[in-house]
Amino acid sequence: xxxxxxxxxxxxxxxxxxxxxxxxxxxxxxxxxxxxxxxxxxxxxxxxxxxxxxxxxxxxxxxxxxxxxxxxxxxxxxxxxxxxxxxxxxxxxxxxxxxxxxxxxxxxxxxxxxxxxxxxxxxxxxxxxxxxxxxxxxxxxxxxxxxxxxxxxxxxxxxxxxxxxxxxxxxxxxxxxxxxxxxxxxxxxxxxxxxxxxxxxxxxxxxxxxxxxxxxxxxxxxxxxxxxxxxxxxxxxxxxxxxxxxxxxxxxxxxxxxxxxxxxxxxxxxxxxxxxxxxxxxxxxxxxxxxxxxxxx
Amino acid sequence: xxxxxxxxxxxxxxxxxxxxxxxxxxxxxxxxxxxxxxxxxxxxxxxxxxxxxxxxxxxxxxxxxxxxxxxxxxxxxxxxxxxxxxxxxxxxxxxxxxxxxxxxxxxxxxxxxxxxxxxxxxxxxxxxxxxxxxxxxxxxxxxxxxxxxxxxxxxxxxxxxxxxxxxxxxxxxxxxxxxxxxxxxxxxxxxxxxxxxxxxxxxxxxxxxxxxxxxxxxxxxxxxxxxxxxxxxxxxxxxxxxxxxxxxxxxxxxxxxxxxxxxxxxxxxxxxxxxxxxxxxxxxxxxxxxxxxxxxxxxxxxxxxxxxxxxxxxxxxxxxxxxxxxxxxxxxxxxxxxxxxxxxxxxxxxxxxxxxxxxxxxxxxxxxxxxxxxxxxxxxxxxxxxxxxxxxxxxxxxxxxxxxxxxxxxxxxxxxxxxxxxxxxxxxxxxxxxxxxxxxxxxxxxxxxxxxxxxxxxxxxxxxxxxxxxxxxx
Numbered sequence: 001x002x003x004x005x006x007x008x009x010x011x012x013x014x015x016x017x018x019x020x021x022x023x024x025x026x027x028x029x030x031x032x033x034x035x036x037x038x039x040x041x042x043x044x045x046x047x048x049x050x051x052x053x054x055x056x057x058x059x060x061x062x063x064x065x066x067x068x069x070x071x072x073x074x075x076x077x078x079x080x081x082x083x084x085x086x087x088x089x090x091x092x093x094x095x096x097x098x099x100x101x102x103x104x105x106x107x108x109x110x111x112x113x114x115x116x117x118x119x120x121x122x123x124x125x126x127x128x129x130x131x132x133x134x135x136x137x138x139x140x141x142x143x144x145x146x147x148x149x150x151x152x153x154x155x156x157x158x159x160x161x162x163x164x165x166x167x168x169x170x171x172x173x174x175x176x177x178x179x180x181x182x183x184x185x186x187x188x189x190x191x192x193x194x195x196x197x198x199x200x201x202x203x204x205x206x207x208x209x210x211x212x213x214x215x216x217x218x219x220x221x222x223x224x225x226x227x228x229x230x231x232x233x234x235x236x237x238x239x240x241x242x243x244x245x246x247x248x249x250x251x252x253x254x255x256x257x258x259x260x261x262x263x264x265x266x267x268x269x270x271x272x273x274x275x276x277x278x279x280x281x282x283x284x285x286x287x288x289x290x291x292x293x294x295x296x297x
Numbered sequence: 298x299x300x301x302x303x304x305x306x307x308x309x310x311x312x313x314x315x316x317x318x319x320x321x322x323x324x325x326x327x328x329x330x331x332x333x334x335x336x337x338x339x340x341x342x343x344x345x346x347x348x349x350x351x352x353x354x355x356x357x358x359x360x361x362x363x364x365x366x367x368x369x370x371x372x373x374x375x376x377x378x379x380x381x382x383x384x385x386x387x388x389x390x391x392x393x394x395x396x397x398x399x400x401x402x403x404x405x406x407x408x409x410x411x412x413x414x415x416x417x418x419x420x421x422x423x424x425x426x427x428x429x430x431x432x433x434x435x436x437x438x439x440x441x442x443x444x445x446x447x448x449x450x451x452x453x454x455x456x457x458x459x460x461x462x463x464x465x466x467x468x469x470x471x472x473x474x475x476x477x478x479x480x481x482x483x484x485x486x487x488x489x490x491x492x493x494x495x496x497x498x499x500x501x502x503x504x505x506x507x508x509x510x511x512x513x514x515x516x517x518x519x520x521x522x523x524x525x526x527x528x529x530x531x532x533x534x535x536x537x538x539x540x541x542x543x544x545x546x547x548x549x550x551x552x553x554x555x556x557x558x559x560x561x562x563x564x565x566x567x568x569x570x571x572x573x574x575x576x577x578x579x580x581x582x583x584x585x586x587x588x589x590x591x592x593x594x595x596x597x598x599x600x601x602x603x604x605x606x607x608x609x610x611x612x613x614x615x616x617x618x619x620x621x622x623x624x625x626x627x628x629x630x631x632x633x634x635x636x637x638x639x640x641x642x643x644x645x646x647x648x649x650x651x652x653x654x655x656x657x658x659x660x661x662x663x664x665x666x667x668x669x670x671x672x673x674x675x676x677x678x679x680x681x682x683x684x685x686x687x688x689x690x691x692x693x694x695x696x697x698x699x700x701x702x703x704x705x706x707x708x709x710x711x712x713x714x715x716x717x718x719x720x721x722x723x724x725x726x727x728x729x730x731x732x733x734x735x736x737x738x739x740x741x742x743x744x745x746x747x748x749x750x751x752x753x754x755x756x757x758x759x760x761x762x763x764x765x766x767x768x769x770x771x
Contacts, residue, residue, distance in 0.1 A: 006729030008330055009722055016718065040401050041700025042707065049697040051407035056689055059417035063424045070428045135431060141663070141671040143431060143630075157671050164424060164678055259407060292733040296740065 007288075014284040021277040028270045031261045038259045047258045054255045061248035064165050068241035071163035074173035075234045077132040082175070082227045085127050086220060092120040092194055093216045099201035100209040107204070114202035121194035125152060128177055128191075135161075138177035147177050152191030154184030165240035171233055180226035182219065190219045303358070304756050310362030311749035314341055317365050318742040322735045329730040333508040335370045336730045337500055342366035370500050372507070373727050374523060380724050381511055383717045385518035385584045390710035392588035393596075396460060397703045400600070403456035406696050412453065413696075415446040416689055423681040426662050427674030430630065436657035443638070447650040450608050454647035457601045464589045464597070466557040468549065468564070471586050475516050475538075475547045479531065482509040483544035486528040490542075493527060513538070517547075518583025536568050536577045545570040547577075552593075564593055596702070601647070603695045608646035611688040612639035618680050619661050627661035632670035635661025 031037050041048040099105070099113045128138050128148045139147030139156030147156045154177055161174035182189025197212035321339045328334040341363050346356035405411040419442040425435040485506040492499040510521040510529055519533040524541065531539040538545050545568040552564030566577040566586075579590055621627040621634025629635055636659060642649035654660060664675025 004726040004729070004731060006329075006725055006731045008729045009725040011330075012725070013722070038407060040703075041404060041406055041696050042397075042401055042703035043700075045697045045700035045704060048407050048700050049693045052413045052693050052696065053689075055407060055413060056417050056420075059421055063421045067424055067428060133429065133432075135672060141665060141667075141673040143670050143672050157667055159665050159671060159673050161672075162674070162678065163428065164681065168682075170678065292736040296736065 010287060014280070014287065017280050018277070018284065021273065021280050025270065025273040025277055028266055028273055031266045032263070032270060035261050035263075036259050037261050037266075051255055051258050054251050054258070058248055058251045058255065060167070061244045061251060064244035065241060065248060067163040068165045068237050068244060071165060071171060071173040071237045072234065072241065074132050074137065074161065074163070075230055075237060077130065078137050078173075078175050079227065079230045079234065081127055081130045081137065082180075082223055082230065085124055086223050086227070088120050088124050088127070089190070089216060089220050089223065092117050092124075092197070093213055093220070095120070096197050096201065096209055096213045096216065099204075100206050100213060105204070110201055110204055114198040117194060117198040117201060121152075121191055121198065122150075124194065125150065125191055128181060137174055138181075140174065140176050148181075148191070151186055152189065152195065153186045154178050154189075163237070165237055166244065169240065171236050171240070173233070173237070175226055175230060180222045182222075190216075193219060303361070305753065307360070307362035308749045308752040308756070310344065310364060311752075312746060314339075314363040314365060315742040315746040315749065317368075318738060319746070321368060322739045322742065325730045326732065326735050329732060329735075333504050333511075334730070335372050335500070335504055335507070335728040338369050338371060339365055340367045340369055368498065368500065370503060371728050372503075373724075376720070376724050376727060377507060377510075378521065380720050381514035381521060383713070383720045384511060385514040387710070387713050387717045388515045388585050389518065389583045389588045390706060390713050392585045393592065394703075394706045394710045396464065396588070396592050397596070397699075397706055400456060400460055400597070401699065401703050403453060404696060404699065410449075412446070412449050412692055413689065415442070415449040416685060416692065418442050419446045420681060420685045423677045423684075426660065427677035427681065430662040430674050430677065431672045433657060436630075436660050436662075439660055440652060440654060440657055443652045447639075447652060450604065450647045450650055454601060454604055454645075457597050457604070458648075461559070461593060461597050462557065464593050465553050465559060468553060468586065468589045468593070469555075469557055471516055471589065472547050472549055472566075475513065475586070476544075478509050478513050478516070479539050479544040479547065482506060482513065482529060482531065483539050483542050485509065486539070487542040490526065490528060514584060516584050517586045533566075533568065534578050534582050536575050537570075538568055543570070548574065550574065550576070564590055566590075600695075600699060603691075603698075604647040605645065607688060607691050607695065608650045609641055609643075610691065611684075612641045612646070612650060614684050614687065615639055615680065618676065618684055621661055626664045626666065627676045628663040628666055628670065628673075629661045630658040630663075630670045632663075632666065632668055633659075635659070635676070 030039060038044060038047055038051060095113050095117050099110060105113075125148050129146050130137055131145075136142060136145065136147035136156060141159030141161065142155070142157040144155060147154070149155050156177060158176060158178070160172045160176075162170040163173050164170050178184045178189075181191070182193075186192055193212060193215045197209065197216065200208040200212055318339045318341075321337055325336050342365075344361035344364050346358060346361075406413055408414065419439075422435065422439045422442045426439050429435050485502055489499050489502050489506065492502065506529060510531065513519045513531055514521070517533045517538075519531045519538060522530045522532075524530055526541075528541045529539065530537065530541065533547070538547060548567050548569055550565045550567040551562045552560055554560055565579065566582075567574040568577060569575075579594070581587075582590055616637045616639060618625070619627055619635045619638040621636075627635035637653050638660075640649075640651050640653050662677040663671055663673040664679065665671060665673040
């Protein structure tokens with residue numbers, strides 16, 4: 001016996017087929033209207049996991065970019081302050097030379113030189129207290145407002161300010177005052193040397209002045225060394241910044257590839273589904289219409 | 298006895314028979330789209346001579362007409378049983394797919410508002426803190442994002458609890474529907490038995506009974522067997538629910554309170570036959586009841602356990618890094634050792650994850666001890682590096698396994714739907730009404746009716762000839 005076909009079967013089958021067609025259209029419609037092919041984990045569990053990992057990596061990269069930007073600000077501030085301090089120190093040294101060479105200087109002239117050197121010293125202490133985002137850049141990890149006291153002693157707390165610029169890569173973005181200006185106390189540092197120089201210039205002690213000038217030369221070398229160190233760290237942070245920015249963009253592209261709808265493909269799909277749906281509708285209308293009754297007269 | 302008058306009777310039998318055929322066709326046509334209606338066919342039989350040859354009296358006729366021998370329901374018991382089996386599997390998978398789909402929507406991954414995004418944001422906030430430990434804003438941000446993470450986890454946990462509560466209420470609803478259907482089925486068993494003995498048409502009752510048996514399979518995956526006396530017996534996972542005219546009471550014997558709350562014990566079912574309650578094994582239960590049971594017993598608690606483990610691990614990892622001890626350098630803004638960051642209630646970690654720190658200054662960003670505090674960011678760096686890898690991985694695995702699970706159930710449900718549709722079509726091919734067929738039957742019966750009428754006219758005129766014209770000459 002051949003398979004009987006009944007009107008109810010045909011109605012149910014065509015409704016089923018129409019439902020399936022509509023469901024496929026709805027799926028494409030969802031992909032188009034949300035712009036995503038990955039709307040829930042079950043759409044593709046593997047891709048969903050990959051997307052979550054990529055999103056985590058993007059967040060990290062964006063944070064690394066922020067960290068690097070912050071670090072570049074710190075290093076820039078350290079760099080320009082040290083440049084300025086080099087110039088000031090050089091000027092103090094020149095003043096010292098003037099005081100040492102001219103033995104014929106009168107006390108008033110020497111006093112004037114000494115005052116100028118003292119002013120430079122105060123200017124350097126102020127520069128050593130420079131701040132970035134309200135933190136003294138030579139003060140290490142201090143919570144206080146100053147890296148150096150007015151008497152030239154160190155007021156900071158030893159410690160490194162670091163910025164994480166890549167997974168597992170931290171770059172130090174500060175320079176501790178004691179590392180380039182000399183001992184933390186009131187002796188054996190840049191500020192003490194300047195104070196001594198001013199005193200000796202005032203006294204006209206040319207031997208001590210010459211010794212002071214030599215000492216200042218050594219301090220300047222230390223500052224220059226600090227500058228080149230800052231420069232190389234700046235380079236590291238800048239290249240890390242570029243890498244993290246590129247990584248974030250790259251990862252975003254990857255996420256988009258996984259999560260987002262290929263619009264052209266989805267639009268064509270939708271068109272196809274529409275055509276298929278309309279064909280099913282037309283076929284249903286033709287199949288359900290006729291009955292034997294139309295032909296019995 | 299052969300003769301003209303007897304031929305009238307033969308024609309009358311044809312009229313009666315074709316009347317029945319027409320009546321049946323009209324019933325079939327009327328019920329062409331009635332749910333569960335099984336088409337009927339009128340079986341005719343010839344009225345002939347006696348089937349025992351007599352010794353002296355000889356039958357000299359040639360057939361006495363037609364009679365209705367039976368009005369048959371076009372069913373196939375095997376196909377019915379097959380349909381019930383497929384439908385129970387279908388409703389089992391469909392119910393699971395619906396529940397899993399709802400829970401999955403609540404997960405919200407991959408996206409910007411899920412747990413993964415909250416974890417990433419919380420992680421980032423530690424680096425912002427490391428950059429500026431002396432400023433209030435990043436400290437506040439760490440606390441705010443910790444709260445958001447806790448809220449997101451709690452929302453997922455609530456999502457599961459809500460679904461569980463719904464499923465428990467649904468289970469109670471299913472059980473009461475099972476009991477109504479079982480009672481109705483037992484009553485119908487009785488009625489069909491009685492009408493069968495009385496010889497009254499009971500096809501409509503049989504249609505209803507088949508539908509009840511199908512509904513019971515859909516609800517419980519129950520198996521129906523037909524007894525020798527025609528009654529249906531229904532058993533659920535091996536335990537008898539309906540036996541002839543007797544229906545047992547299906548009961549939730551453990552796990553769910555009458556108000557739909559959980560008792561804490563595993564869910565168990567039993568069937569009370571009026572005196573004793575026999576347990577229904579829960580393993581292998583199908584239909585809607587099986588699906589809700591499996592959801593409540595394994596799938597949803599499993600997901601919640603994974604979520605709780607994640608919350609517990611994460612809280613203890615963060616706390617281990619944040620609490621300052623002799624071996625762990627963690628100091629807050631004022632130089633004091635850090636305290637516990639998160640608290641959880643054991644057993645319900647995801648829902649109870651809470652940020653213990655209220656004063657932003659108490660966040661231990663520094664890894665260096667100093668009196669009065671300092672602006673080191675070492676510990677914040679360390680938390681950024683070490684606290685999140687395990688939790689993110691664990692969460693991704695959880696979402697992956699849940700998504701895989703949902704996709705698998707949806708695929709199974711789709712495959713089963715094709716299977717069920719095919720069996721359902723076979724059933725329809727057997728039992729459905731075809732209007733063309735009925736029209737042909739109708740036209741055939743109409744013609745036969747007309748012919749029988751014509752026969753009477755002919756016989757009438759034959760008799761007229763015999764009675765009124767015999768011997769008349771003109």
